Amino acid sequence: MDTDDENSPLIFVLIGATAVLWLFLNSERLEPNLKHIPAFGHATYLLSYIDALRFAFSAPAVIQSAYDLHRSAIYKLATLNRWLVVVNGTQFMEELRKAPEDEILFMKPPSKLAVSIHLESELFQSRDTWDKACDITRHITQHMSFLIPEIEEEIRSLTLSTSAEGWKEINIRDLVSQLTTRPNDRVFMGHPLTRNQEYVQLTASTRREKVSTRSRLMPRLLPSFLWDMLLCDNTAQIQQCRQKLLIKFVYEQWKKQRSPEGHSEPYSILFRILSHEMNAPQVEQITRDVLNLSLASYHSLSSTMEHLLYDLVTHPKYVTPMREEIRIIVKREGWTRHSVDRMHKLDSFIKESVRLHGTFPLSSVRKTLKEFTFSDGTSIPPNTYLSFSGSPRHHDNSLYPEANTFDGFAFLHCMKDFMAWTLATAKGVCGSI
DSSP states (O other): OHHHHHHHHHHHHHHHHHHHHHHHHHOOTTSSOOTTSOBSSOOSTTTHHHHHHHHHHOHHHHHHHHHHHSTTSEEEEEOSSSEEEEEOSHHHHHHHHTSOTTTEEEOOOOTTTTOTTOGGGGGOOSHHHHHHHHHHHHHHHHTHHHHHHHHHHHHHHHHHHHHTTOSOOOOHHHHHHHHHHHHHHHHHHOHHHHTOHHHHHHHHHHHHHHHHHHHHSOSOOSOHHHHHHHHOOSHHHHHHHHHHHHHHHHHHHHHHHHSTTOOSOTTSHHHHHHTTOOSSOOHHHHHHHHHHHHHHHHHHHHHHHHHHHHHHHHOGGGHHHHHHHHHHHHHHHOSOHHHHHTOHHHHHHHHHHHHHTOSOSEEEEEEESSOEEOTTSOEEOTTOEEEEEOHHHHTOTTTSTTTTSOOTTHHHHHHHHHHHHHHHHHHHHHHHO
16 A cells, blocks of 8 residues: 555656656747747747646636737737747738638648647547548538428427427526437438437437536647546447447448439438448448547537527527517528528527637637738748637627627627618619719
């Protein structure tokens, strides 16, 4: 027993030394040269790790403080393995947004950037996986008209099954899990799996484990093998069960897709991925990709839905006008992409909720491929990572009147003002001809 007690501190010392050595070996803090850009905190190499650790453990507070100091300027922020250039100010953000793709590359969620606030960063470990994610995004956009009725069917089946028991007290997270899991799986996998109770339970368990673990240990300070050893959760075991269940299903769907009868779910993401597999597919790899992409989408979707429901309960005055708008449009047009686009009050409510409860303090990570120069003369060398301030900008009173007050129809007012301005401009142009 005494020997074990004496060795315990030594184990933690070795783990700490390994983490520090790994950080130094993997650090790209010295390249590229960003000495001409002001730093938030310490600018020297070693002392900047103090700010990097603060950022890892309290990123929102650090980014808010940096935004208050550099509200309309460009500055650099120390992360665990490199400098991150943060771009503030509407003009600079527009310049970066409009930069050509041969100069600025829109990055995948930066697993090597060690930005602790990106929960799903670990899901995209290869460029190939990110390319698949982009292809899937295009697929969803192009087939949204066909997917909306399927999503509505899943939500309606859930609503009917829960409302049949009458009014009762519910756990909001359990409700959000049901409202997001089955529609999400319907889009990714197709109809059969959304009715498989074993798969639904495994999916819910996986997401609870993944989110709870990453929320407790968000900063990834250790190498992957030490990280996996210290987590000690059931995620890997549950994922293996899901994967075994899905491997057979994926292969069956691929054979059905190649049969004369065709595929019964032509708009699912699994169909899109399998359509590229002319020969026998790599079932295990496809299964892992679909599971990882599904989990990444679930986190953003469930967080947004949870805040929406809380805002709806907190501000019940918006329920009646939104419900009336939805009722009139659906009665006339049904659930289609065009009808959803016409729900302006609902759209404004969702935008305001997302603005006020944004998930990430930073957003839109990019990388310079060539030297890029802003209008004020600030030069950004190649291989530099850049990002924008997210939630601090959304809570800026100079950009949003009463930025910390919820106004569900704020964006509706903006839309009306824009339409009035467009109409007045058009009349002016016509009158001048």
